[in-house]
Amino acid sequence: xxQYILNLIILVMILTGCTAQITTTNGPVNLQTNxxxxxxxxxxxxxxxxxxxxxxxxxFIAKTLKSRQYNKPAIVFDVDDTLxxxxxxxxxxxxxxRRSLWEQWxxxxxxPAIAPIQSLYAKYVDRVDIFIVTGRNVFQRSQTLRxxxxxxxxxxxxxxxxxxxxxxxxxxxxxxxxxxxxxxxxDVQIIANFGDQESDFxxxxxxxxxxxxxxxxxxx
Numbered sequence: 779x780x781q782y783i784l785n786l787i788i789l790v791m792i793l794t795g796c797t798a799q800i801t802t803t804n805g806p807v808n809l810q811t812n813x814x815x816x817x818x819x820x821x822x823x824x825x826x827x828x829x830x831x832x833x834x835x836x837x838f839i840a841k842t843l844k845s846r847q848y849n850k851p852a853i854v855f856d857v858d859d860t861l862x863x864x865x866x867x868x869x870x871x872x873x874x875x876r877r878s879l880w881e882q883w884x885x886x887x888x889x890p891a892i893a894p895i896q897s898l899y900a901k902y903v904d905r906v907d908i909f910i911v912t913g914r915n916v917f918q919r920s921q922t923l924r925x926x927x928x929x930x931x932x933x934x935x936x937x938x939x940x941x942x943x944x945x946x947x948x949x950x951x952x953x954x955x956x957x958x959x960x961x962x963x964x965d966v967q968i969i970a971n972f973g974d975q976e977s978d979f980x981x982x983x984x985x986x987x988x989x990x991x992x993x994x995x996x997x998x
Contacts, residue, residue: 813873816993820865827991832894835970835988839902842969842985852935852966853902854957854983856973857912857922859992861899861931862889868994875995884914887921891929892990895972899931907935907966911956913949913997915940936960949997954980 843851855861867883868875883889899908910931914922916939926932938956947955953973958981961968969985971978974992 816873817869819991819993820869824865824991828892829894831988831990832898835972835986836898836901838986839898839906839970843905848967848969848984850907850966851969852907852909852960852964854909854911854960854968854971855895855899856953856975856978857910857914857926859892859974859994860972860978860990861892861895861910862925862929863892864889865994866890873994881918884918884925885921887925887928889925889929891931895990896930903933906969907964908933909960909964909966910934910937911953911960912938913940913952916942936964948977949975950977950980953978957981957983 839853842848858864864883867880867889871879902908910926912922919939922939923937940952944952944955957968957971960966961981961983967985968981968983971981971983971985971987972990973979973987974990975997976989977997979987979989
């Protein structure tokens with residue numbers, strides 16, 4: 779009996795010793811896991827979050843206009859991933875930015891609108907001054923105008939592109955300069971500013987800033 783128990787103990791020890799021991803390190807989340815999570819978000823929760831934001835913005839803008847405290851209210855919009863939705867570009871290219879492919883994408887002038895933001899734009903375009911401030915280069919102007927008008931964005935007060943002399947500015951420096959310029963020279967009161975990057979909100983405005991979700995890239 780003792781020999782049986784001893785043999786059993788030895789067998790258990792052998793089997794336990796054969797179990798693979800995994801040694802790992804703590805690093806960032808796996809790339810594929812991240813991409814899957816981003817895809818899942820854009821195929822579900824993203825639309826809900828944008829709709830919620832647009833409703834909150836609508837309530838705020840309507841209340842502000844009703845107060846009649848500003849004689850020339852204005853709204854500022856960014857373009858990429860604020861007015862137009864570039865998710866399909868990144869999804870089909872493995873969530874990577876390739877400049878040559880991006881230029882082809884822009885040149886097609888068929889990027890879809892973000893529907894809740896387009897509805898908001900259409901509601902207020904005849905009631906306030908609208909300024910569009912994009913980080914796109916000025917050589918992409920004609921394609922961008924064609925795309926915006928094709929998606930129902932029109933009749934803006936002004937639209938600004940990155941000029942050659944803006945080349946050395948960061949995205950935040952450029953956006954801040956343009957929005958400050960609008961406030962200082964157009965005699966308007968910006969009651970809302972829409973963007974998807976922190977760099978879209980460098981200027982102080984009298985109203986509120988509304989940031990759309992963007993898990994695709996960061997522009998500084």
